Amino acid sequence: MIKQDITQYKNVWVFIEHNEGKIERVSLELLSKGAELAKDLGCEVCAFTVGDKVEQFAKEVGEYGAKKFYIIENPVLKEYRTEPWRDAIVYLIDKYKPEVALIGATTLGRDLAGTVATKLSAGLTADTTALDIDPSNKNLLMTRPTFGGNLMATIFCPDNRPQMSTVRPGVFKAVKNPTKPEIIKEKYDITEDKIVKKIIEKVQTGEEKVNLSFYEVIVAGGKGMGKKENLKLLEDLANVLGGTWAVSRKVVQAGWAPQSRQVGQTGQTVHPKIYIAAGISGAVQHVAGMKSSDIIIAINTDPEAPIFEVATYGIVGDCLQVLPKMTEMFKQKLVK
Amino acid sequence: MHSLVFIKQVPDAAQVRVDYETGTLIREGVPAIINPFDTHAIEAAVQIKDKFGGSVSVLCMGPPMADEALKKALAMGADNVFLLSDRVFAGSDTLATSYALWAGAQKVIQEVGPVDIFWAGKQAIDGDTAQTGPGIATRFDVPLVTYAVEIKEVDPQARKIKIVRLLEGGTETVEVPMPCLITTEETLNHIRFAPLPYLIKAARTPVVLLNSSNTTIDASQCGLKNSPTKVKKAFTPPKRERGEMIEGSLDEIVNTVYAKIEPMLKQLGKV
Amino acid sequence: MRKKDFDVVIVGAGPAGLAAGYVLAKAKVNVAIIERGTFPGSKNVMGGIFYRKALDDLMPDFYKEAPLERHIIEQKLWLISEDSVFSTGIRSEKFNKEPYNCFSVFRAKFDKWFAQKVQEAGALIINETVVKDPIVENGKVVGVRTDRPDGDLYCDCVIAADGVNSFLAKSLGLREKITPNKVAIAVKEIIGLPENVINDRFGVSNDSEGVTIEITGPYFEGMETMAFIYTNKNSVSIGVGTIIEDIIEHKVNPNDLIEKFKTHPSIAPLIAGGETKEYLAHMIPEGGYYAVPKLYTDGFMVTGDAAMLVNSVHREGSNLAIESGKLAARTYLEAREKGDFSAKSLSAYQTKMEESFVLKDLKMYRNLPHLLEEKRYLLTKYPQLIIDSMYNIYNVDGVSKPDKIKAIKERLKKDFGYWNLAKDMFTLWRKLG
Numbered sequence A: 001m002i003k004q005d006i007t008q009y010k011n012v013w014v015f016i017e018h019n020e021g022k023i024e025r026v027s028l029e030l031l032s033k034g035a036e037l038a039k040d041l042g043c044e045v046c047a048f049t050v051g052d053k054v055e056q057f058a059k060e061v062g063e064y065g066a067k068k069f070y071i072i073e074n075p076v077l078k079e080y081r082t083e084p085w086r087d088a089i090v091y092l093i094d095k096y097k098p099e100v101a102l103i104g105a106t107t108l109g110r111d112l113a114g115t116v117a118t119k120l121s122a123g124l125t126a127d128t129t130a131l132d133i134d135p136s137n138k139n140l141l142m143t144r145p146t147f148g149g150n151l152m153a154t155i156f157c158p159d160n161r162p163q164m165s166t167v168r169p170g171v172f173k174a175v176k177n178p179t180k181p182e183i184i185k186e187k188y189d190i191t192e193d194k195i196v197k198k199i200i201e202k203v204q205t206g207e208e209k210v211n212l213s214f215y216e217v218i219v220a221g222g223k224g225m226g227k228k229e230n231l232k233l234l235e236d237l238a239n240v241l242g243g244t245w246a247v248s249r250k251v252v253q254a255g256w257a258p259q260s261r262q263v264g265q266t267g268q269t270v271h272p273k274i275y276i277a278a279g280i281s282g283a284v285q286h287v288a289g290m291k292s293s294d295i296i297i298a299i300n301t302d303p304e305a306p307i308f309e310v311a312t313y314g315i316v317g318d319c320l321q322v323l324p325k326m327t328e329m330f331k332q333k334l335v336k
Numbered sequence B: 001m002h003s004l005v006f007i008k009q010v011p012d013a014a015q016v017r018v019d020y021e022t023g024t025l026i027r028e029g030v031p032a033i034i035n036p037f038d039t040h041a042i043e044a045a046v047q048i049k050d051k052f053g054g055s056v057s058v059l060c061m062g063p064p065m066a067d068e069a070l071k072k073a074l075a076m077g078a079d080n081v082f083l084l085s086d087r088v089f090a091g092s093d094t095l096a097t098s099y100a101l102w103a104g105a106q107k108v109i110q111e112v113g114p115v116d117i118f119w120a121g122k123q124a125i126d127g128d129t130a131q132t133g134p135g136i137a138t139r140f141d142v143p144l145v146t147y148a149v150e151i152k153e154v155d156p157q158a159r160k161i162k163i164v165r166l167l168e169g170g171t172e173t174v175e176v177p178m179p180c181l182i183t184t185e186e187t188l189n190h191i192r193f194a195p196l197p198y199l200i201k202a203a204r205t206p207v208v209l210l211n212s213s214n215t216t217i218d219a220s221q222c223g224l225k226n227s228p229t230k231v232k233k234a235f236t237p238p239k240r241e242r243g244e245m246i247e248g249s250l251d252e253i254v255n256t257v258y259a260k261i262e263p264m265l266k267q268l269g270k271v
Numbered sequence C: 001m002r003k004k005d006f007d008v009v010i011v012g013a014g015p016a017g018l019a020a021g022y023v024l025a026k027a028k029v030n031v032a033i034i035e036r037g038t039f040p041g042s043k044n045v046m047g048g049i050f051y052r053k054a055l056d057d058l059m060p061d062f063y064k065e066a067p068l069e070r071h072i073i074e075q076k077l078w079l080i081s082e083d084s085v086f087s088t089g090i091r092s093e094k095f096n097k098e099p100y101n102c103f104s105v106f107r108a109k110f111d112k113w114f115a116q117k118v119q120e121a122g123a124l125i126i127n128e129t130v131v132k133d134p135i136v137e138n139g140k141v142v143g144v145r146t147d148r149p150d151g152d153l154y155c156d157c158v159i160a161a162d163g164v165n166s167f168l169a170k171s172l173g174l175r176e177k178i179t180p181n182k183v184a185i186a187v188k189e190i191i192g193l194p195e196n197v198i199n200d201r202f203g204v205s206n207d208s209e210g211v212t213i214e215i216t217g218p219y220f221e222g223m224e225t226m227a228f229i230y231t232n233k234n235s236v237s238i239g240v241g242t243i244i245e246d247i248i249e250h251k252v253n254p255n256d257l258i259e260k261f262k263t264h265p266s267i268a269p270l271i272a273g274g275e276t277k278e279y280l281a282h283m284i285p286e287g288g289y290y291a292v293p294k295l296y297t298d299g300f301m302v303t304g305d306a307a308m309l310v311n312s313v314h315r316e317g318s319n320l321a322i323e324s325g326k327l328a329a330r331t332y333l334e335a336r337e338k339g340d341f342s343a344k345s346l347s348a349y350q351t352k353m354e355e356s357f358v359l360k361d362l363k364m365y366r367n368l369p370h371l372l373e374e375k376r377y378l379l380t381k382y383p384q385l386i387i388d389s390m391y392n393i394y395n396v397d398g399v400s401k402p403d404k405i406k407a408i409k410e411r412l413k414k415d416f417g418y419w420n421l422a423k424d425m426f427t428l429w430r431k432l433g
Ligand SMILES: Cc1cc2nc3c(=O)[nH]c(=O)nc-3n(C[C@H](O)[C@H](O)[C@H](O)COP(=O)(O)OP(=O)(O)OC[C@H]3O[C@@H](n4cnc5c(N)ncnc54)[C@H](O)[C@@H]3O)c2cc1C
Pocket: A221, A222, A223, A224, A225, A247, A248, A249, A250, A251, A262, A263, A264, A265, A266, A267, A268, A278, A279, A280, A281, A282, A283, A284, A285, A286, A289, A299, A300, A301, A302, A305, A317, A318, A319, A320, B014, B036, B125
């Protein structure tokens, strides 16, 4: 392992993920968290990104507290492709040496982080759910679930910089904290003929991308919902409660719902105030994604279903009866 | 076409339980399996071999018992399997793991020939990092295609491959030259029930053992000591208490539930 | 002629199939063993008692390296009623000396080890593959058809070692359908306990010495039931086996039987504080000698449980399986010399078996299954009488010993009649002898 002079590294950097001219929510969440960390470290939180026209994001990242905004602009970088984005980012990091670099654990973020870290020979912690600064030595402490959420591990990276981590969307709250960021625009030359990967086609699945973590009430259904049509019952109740609906992986695998609605280890992590689990058995991989909800209401015909182990309130019954009943009754109470 | 698949042997995460008293995982009696995502990588490689000829090599880093995973890979149609096993690798983080696998793969290339497609699973179900595949691609300096859901077109003459990969809320089709590294989603393919001749061949094929002395692996780049990330502590998340079962007629149940969550609904401003 | 894939295909990698495979591979025969489990032993998760002799003949001193639990130094027989136990048995320091008589084992570990040896000897073991049918041409078995694509295998000779349900022996008409009075269903559990607790509770001095307890009696309400407890290193195997016919007749659930058994006042303390680690149900052929089918046909031999080779009185099975596998393999080697795999040539296997301890032992007990079926009170009233008599004699309650003996005699006379008693004793003696 190469010994580094880690004292050269300063500031907390947050990668701004963007798509179709819009910033991903998780990047803003990380700016807010990054600001807290920067305070503990006595340094600044900065945003960075690469792309075609990314200077336009300066206003928004400023609103969420970024003191500086490091960017590389080049039409070739318009759409995300691993290698050119990586090389541009490695260039920025090599030049400005942040001590912490945070990236959202999205599809794009996970694709990017592993290759950037390898290029930098940096330590990278995946899917972090808690970030703290060790007061004794100012190391970043990154806590993450493993084994499908059965075990938590706190990871640190004593001798290498930057300390890199991907962080799950929805773990931290995006809080406005307006500043006017200084924009640092780097020139980075790259031409299309140097890039071997070509994007042939992009297909957006009809469904809007849903960020389940925005919602305070989630009505989730599992294989026990019986068939695709019955998922409507989830939506109905969610509408009454002003929340959204979600599903287990088996439902996604059955083709009843898109992956973007899946909660769990390989889906989204959510922490709503109220999580209703209907016809979900409660496999560890599912529970990993929802067990920190404030109130969990489980409806299952099987009194032995493991979901009852984590439920605040358990109902042994047929979700196809209980859900409509709830919708009907809650509608009366809530519409006032 | 020569494929090299990286597979990891993992405890069947679905069967791992937590001992809340000691704060550790109960792994006893939990079967070790090939990381489920990696089986789809093997299958994809074998399907390409079946179509275009060539061979499939598989490399696994792990303890000696991981040879079982490689035997399985053979039975799925792999031709050459290598187990990278050495104390010096123990405790490697993903950076050190991708180094060891990269260095181990050099040996495979030396023995079997240059690789056209490297494959890895999208993530391992024990560590859940999804970093090793991108790490290996970086070390080989080959294009990385993560989350593959379809191999659309393979052109061995032009040495190009078209892959559909998952995005958040959609998919994209990319074209890359070979060699490249692909990480696989479960939906990439269905694991076929392998024909008997594969199994017979598998039973006759030995697992080749690699370690720090018969490869060019630099021990100062792997293992616990040479991994930048360290585990400070591991702990089990607090167990949620088993809650209250609500009983009665359907009406009663729903009323009770409402009464229970009413304060929360008020707090949320919904009532 | 069609290509031949192997000289011999063995179906089933249990003790019978592995023993046959070992002998053949050692003789440089091109042999494949087809196993449906993910690995040999995977379907046999639990512990039992393994007798050394049969395997030691093939692999001298195997016990020094095989994964075994404890060698057995004491074997007990308990007759139990609701509240009492009458115990007999044998404990001997002779059992505590190498090469030892028998061991507790975990089949999952043991079979896997055995399979490793067989592979090292040169046999191919193909897992996760189910043999669906024999391939028969011109009345001769010439191979097997598996469930895999391209799954036919051709060979000189097929050895069936596919266990109690032997589909192969049935489909070739060697075996009739098993009737519920000829098989028992055994439900077993592994209960984890610390080594020192086991040593204390079973009265042995270290974790390599073990004890077996075989249990029957009126507690099981007249069902033909044999329960058992075996000590492993840090667990005990506990199980209850009952003839299926009795299960049906008494409308009981085998799971309930073991649950109840575990609460018996003399059993519960042995397993108290333990945690159930594994659970298994399996069938045991208990038809005895008369249930053993013809052991061969053209190009085909049947071994082990597939041939119903279990001595239920002494709970011997795996050793009979190994012996039969070995003899079938040797028969093949002789047949190969002659280049003749016809039924006539393979009938030498039947002869070898008749001369071995396997069929001799089963023959000795040939009438027992029938007897027990007819005279159920042998399982209830007699043991109850023994238990009550022992209790009375040991219970000091002011009644004189002569009076107690007199009372026992009266009960004998009333319940059975002296004449019947004498007759039963005579039959039992004759049938066993
Ligand atoms: C590597 C890996 C990653 C995974 N990641 C995830 C993940 O991110 N998210 C996830 O959800 N899963 C994940 N899984 C899958 C997980 O293990 C389970 O298979 C899945 O969560 C089960 O979904 P389910 O509860 O809907 O279905 P089932 O397990 O089939 O359960 C259906 C339940 O519905 C009940 N039921 C049936 N009918 C009714 C009725 N009418 N009314 C009420 N109840 C009824 C049944 O009693 C049962 O409990 C993963 C698995 C692996 C191996």
